[in-house]
Amino acid sequence: MWIDTHCHTKYSYDNWLEPVDLIRRAKALGIDAVCITEHYSYEASEPVEQVGRDEGLLVLRGVEIATDRGHLLAYGVEDDGWNIWGRDNYLPLHEVIAHINTLGGICVPAHPFREVGLACLLEDLLDIEGLAGVESHNGNNSDGDNELALRAAEMMDLPTLGGSDCHKTAAVGRCATRFTRPVTCMADFIAAVRARECSGFYFPGYLQAQPVQTSLAKPIPAPTCHAGPDPASSAARAMNCGSGPQ
Numbered sequence: 001m002w003i004d005t006h007c008h009t010k011y012s013y014d015n016w017l018e019p020v021d022l023i024r025r026a027k028a029l030g031i032d033a034v035c036i037t038e039h040y041s042y043e044a045s046e047p048v049e050q051v052g053r054d055e056g057l058l059v060l061r062g063v064e065i066a067t068d069r070g071h072l073l074a075y076g077v078e079d080d081g082w083n084i085w086g087r088d089n090y091l092p093l094h095e096v097i098a099h100i101n102t103l104g105g106i107c108v109p110a111h112p113f114r115e116v117g118l119a120c121l122l123e124d125l126l127d128i129e130g131l132a133g134v135e136s137h138n139g140n141n142s143d144g145d146n147e148l149a150l151r152a153a154e155m156m157d158l159p160t161l162g163g164s165d166c167h168k169t170a171a172v173g174r175c176a177t178r179f180t181r182p183v184t185c186m187a188d189f190i191a192a193v194r195a196r197e198c199s200g201f202y203f204p205g206y207l208q209a210q211p212v213q214t215s216l217a218k219p220i221p222a223p224t225c226h227a228g229p230d231p232a233s234s235a236a237r238a239m240n241c242g243s244g245p246q
């Protein structure tokens with residue numbers, strides 16, 4: 001089964017992505033579940049679970065934490081009690097990893113080879129201990145950065161994950177994780193990662209996808225003939241004023 005393991009919604013407060021649009025898009029692409037990983041907060045994504053139930057798609061939840069050496073995905077924490085530091089930027093990486101592991105969660109470096117301000121894991125990802133996997137495929141990354149992450153995971157002998165890192169509907173599902181055992185809850189998810197029964201990929205259904213339609217889409221005003229409408233557009237056809245191919 002396929003899970004997009006790195007998703008943001010408007011509850012990350014750095015975008016306007018409506019959860020229902022994310023979930024409908026994931027379903028349309030053929031993704032079986034999504035994991036919402038809002039910035040700095042597990043609790044922020046709580047409303048998305050109900051949207052998933054309403055829409056009939058499994059919604060799991062984690063959190064993305066900005067550390068002093070890059071972004072870290074944490075799965076398996078069940079409230080924001082992990083954040084003993086308060087909502088500060090650039091928390092100490094080693095301490096965050098140790099703390100999440102103590103709580104029974106798992107840690108996966110997000111987009112490890114992308115520059116994120118002052119933080120980057122480029123030099124010494126290989127030396128970091130306590131990781132459960134590596135995000136080898138991130139939908140916001142360049143292909144080259146994903147290739148580096150994949151090679152690092154191989155060298156570290158860790159399983160890989162893929163996630164879109166979506167902040168808008170069109171980005172949903174560019175990358176995803178294929179699980180080779182069923183995942184129905186976060187406990188299954190963590191067990192599967194620990195058993196290495198997951199791999200990150202560019203999601204095959206993404207490229208064949210139909211264009212995005214969002215719940216916030218505004219009606220496009222019908223063009224006039226004088227405005228030179230695209231003759232192939234449905235509006236132009238409806239007005240029967242296009243001279244190009246139908």
Ligand SMILES: [Zn+2]
Nearest residue numbers: 064071110111
């Ligand atoms: Zn990030």
Ligand SMILES: [Zn+2]
Nearest residue numbers: 006008064165
């Ligand atoms: Zn992210």
